[in-house]
Amino acid sequence: MEIPEAPYNYCDYRCEKCPWTEHCAIYQQEQADRLLLQADEIDPDSWEGTLELVRRNFEKAHKMLEEDAEKMGIDLSDPLEPVPEPPETELEQRAHECALRLHQLSKRIASSEEFSRWQEILDEAYQDLLWNQTLFAVKLRRAMHGLWDYENEDDDDLRDVDFSDGMKSAEVSVRAMESNREALAILAEKISPLAGEIRQEIRELEQIQSALEAELRKYRGEGSS
Numbered sequence: 001m002e003i004p005e006a007p008y009n010y011c012d013y014r015c016e017k018c019p020w021t022e023h024c025a026i027y028q029q030e031q032a033d034r035l036l037l038q039a040d041e042i043d044p045d046s047w048e049g050t051l052e053l054v055r056r057n058f059e060k061a062h063k064m065l066e067e068d069a070e071k072m073g074i075d076l077s078d079p080l081e082p083v084p085e086p087p088e089t090e091l092e093q094r095a096h097e098c099a100l101r102l103h104q105l106s107k108r109i110a111s112s113e114e115f116s117r118w119q120e121i122l123d124e125a126y127q128d129l130l131w132n133q134t135l136f137a138v139k140l141r142r143a144m145h146g147l148w149d150y151e152n153e154d155d156d157d158l159r160d161v162d163f164s165d166g167m168k169s170a171e172v173s174v175r176a177m178e179s180n181r182e183a184l185a186i187l188a189e190k191i192s193p194l195a196g197e198i199r200q201e202i203r204e205l206e207q208i209q210s211a212l213e214a215e216l217r218k219y220r221g222e223g224s225s
Helices: 025-039 047-072 090-110 113-132 135-152 156-190 192-217
Strands: none
Touching (some): 090 113, 090 156
């Protein structure tokens, strides 16, 4: 099985459902990090383990930046130039608001009598919703920012990076929206008091996805990746 290019950006972080973990450098590194923590008698699943891993990763990143800066002749003590922030689009705001509603809706679903009654058959759909309810909006924002950077970058190499990042982030967002809709459709069948509201959010996700795909069509055929 061929792993997608730049798997970090295709990743939805659900390793237990991923067919590519055997070939994923990030997954392999995470497993190695867990073993190192355990060797130091630190529980990798504890808060202490989480903070220690963050500290170690910051140390590694800092060292890499210093080494690369030295190779490239960059003085890290120079003041930073301000980086322009891309404006928030109406589509980003719409996705953000939808994600917030889904977050609240998921709480009401979980507390409903119907969910308690049907939890055994609804739990997988509910977990899919929990995982993707905000991911689609985060990745949509990253996609729009990547494409904005692509439009406003002068360096061709950086433009290619921005374009690839934007398009691949959009693919993850689309996949998350599809997963959300599938999960919501299953939940709507069993949780009748919330069915109308659930189906309304399904329609909203369809419209957001259509708007994103229309935006992406403007860029098809561009970039070198």
